[in-house]
Amino acid sequence: MFEAPGIPRPHYRALFQTLLDLPPEELRKSQQAADLSFLHQGITFTVYGNSEGTERVFPNDLLPRIIPHAEWGKIERGLAQRIAALNLFLEDIYHSGKILADGVVPKELVYSCRHFRREMRGLNIPRGIYVSICGTDLVRLPDGSFAVLEDNLRVPSGVSYMLANRKVLKKVFPTLFRDYGVCPVDHYAQALLATLRALSPPGSSARHEPTVVLLTPGVFNSAYFEHTFLAQQMGIELVEGRDLLVHDNLVYMRTTAGLRRVDVIYRRVDDDFLDPLCFQRDSSLGVPGLFNAYRAGNVGLANAIGTGVADDKAVYAYVPQIIRYYLAEDPILANVPTYMLTDQSQRNYVLEHLDQLVVKAVGESGGYGMLIGPQSTAEQREDFRRRIQAEPRNYIAQPTLSLSRAPCFLEGEAQARHVDLRPYILYGENMTLVPGGLTRVALRRGSLVVNSSQGGGSKDTWVLRA
């Protein structure tokens, strides 16, 4: 927020002034009102491995994060480029595999990925779009530029908090909001619906308006609030696996008026659990026979099955090459430098510098399976050393980033906390990027982990009109 101590960056000045003018009591009251409104609306998430009070309010911070128009323009172009390239990459590796034959991305890396689905080989999917909904994690580096930390190409979550935060902030700072000229985000749900409809199987639109449903693992899933919220905003049915059935390769939902055909499923269930006949057999969250219906082209899925291979953290290291290969352009957004632990010399370097680096398991998300070197104990480092040596393909390492910080209203005063940014990209008939995103905050002082499951919170993100 500050360009030098005490001097706010230009676009933060009005906010800073408002804060100075407000009696702290005022702000505290607003925060309480906001917290209460989240509690009453039941905007909660679930923490796993904690039996008591598993339902928690997602902490929201009142002070918005502000992004000037020009900075956003670059983010927008960069993400559009990235998603286009990653989709071409997925289409390629599940068909002829040119990029692998040309040696740009090592074959072993793709085929050894836990999220590679051989069932998808040679399958043609609607519009060839594998990733329709993507949430990419960006961080702002010390030089002020944004870099991509992670691509989330499977079932990214958090967008409902972006919308909920905005609703609250508009109530708390109406004047400030208007004077700042903030781009709206409220059309997200409608854009999402259009994106999903674009995936409906050919021929279904002749029959009727495509029926889109949102498939949730159920009320115990950590993002259940979001599933209900999005379904309601789009006006589509929220279904569980047990509400759907497949007959003659057609998908139906069980309604009080009988069975009704389903054309597109926005699934918030992982690949593994989608179809017990095809993937994990003991899954009760999925729909038996769904994959066959998908293969027969009778139902659209968003995202497609097997997209996880492209957000594997080891494949991530190759995204710049992937962009150059398919689009013949230079990447607009930089990657964070990444050490491949399958490479002998890089591995040795990492093992010697574990106390300075961040190590991540390639297939994990949500802040699980991570080692943050500078904040780790010798014991944890030893543990990761053993794990890396046992399975080098399963880990990557990155330098510990000094994430940018933003002011948060904590303990009655503004305090700086580390933040990242997750914008949401939709890719159907067109590419849509809603101006804004979820700014996640590491609420614990000094912490670098922003995930909600690890004590993170969020704040509204204001992209300015001009």
Place this chain on the structure above:
Amino acid sequence: MNDRRETTMLSRVADSLYWMSRYLERAEHTARLIDVDLQLRLDHSPDAGSERWLGLLQALQVPAPEDGSLDAETLTHLLTLDRTNPSSIISCVAAARENLRQVREQCSSDMWEQLNRLFLQVKSTASSEAGLLDSYQFFRAVQDGAHLFQGVTDSTMSHGEGWHYIQLGRFVERTDAVARLIGAHFNRSPHPLDQAVESEEYLEWVALLKSCAAFQAYCKAHTAELRPLRVAEFLLLNPGFPHSVRFSVDRIHAALSAISELTERKAGQPVRIAGRLRATLSFSQIDEIMASGANAFVDSIRWQCSQAHTAIHQIYFDYSVESALVA
């Protein structure tokens, strides 16, 4: 299969709305019953206590504690804040909320917020050190909360299929609860049917009416002179009073007819059962009913009510795939 946007409702969702409504009605009923009972207790000699408790437990279909302890504090706790008792107020409100939580995109956000608030209120009473210090306040709050939820539901949710399942749940539960209460009362307090009740006994009859939220409405119709025959007629056959059995059955029939029309299904069974029940109540005379015994009559009503419940379940919530594909 054409596009019937207005009427699409998942079976699971309908099931949840139905049960949400039943649980909330049950919580309200329990709160009112205990509230009335505690008030009445104040006018009684302390040693009449344990028998009253047994009656109350029976009316709520809660088994008496195994150790046989019947002191007021233990039993009030058992019926209100005890999570291990599935019929306690807190369990019912929690179950109602859990059902609504699973379908919250189907209801208005006002509805969800209202029910969630009621739940948080009950929960905070349960977790506070003081417990049920001010029990009157607590039972009032539960009843108010339930009423508020009904009002919010009626004025913010569109009166489509989902709303009808909510109606259905509420009135199925109510029919059963009120019928049970009447049966038990006439069993316990034999009194010449057409004579005004007096003194000590009077209070018992007031309590029966109050347990059905019917005392004021009865007085308006028949003055404060209570005759068992009139009380029975009022609670069983009055067409306009919302807690009477006949009123409830009328609502059940209306909801089922609406649902059957909206889903365009030939759902004969539930409508037929409800229609028969409705006819029975419309055309019965109270002296005939009482001649063959109030108990036999309410038992038959309760049995038909449970038949309707089963039929609803089989036709709308849990049908076989084969039967649906043929249709």
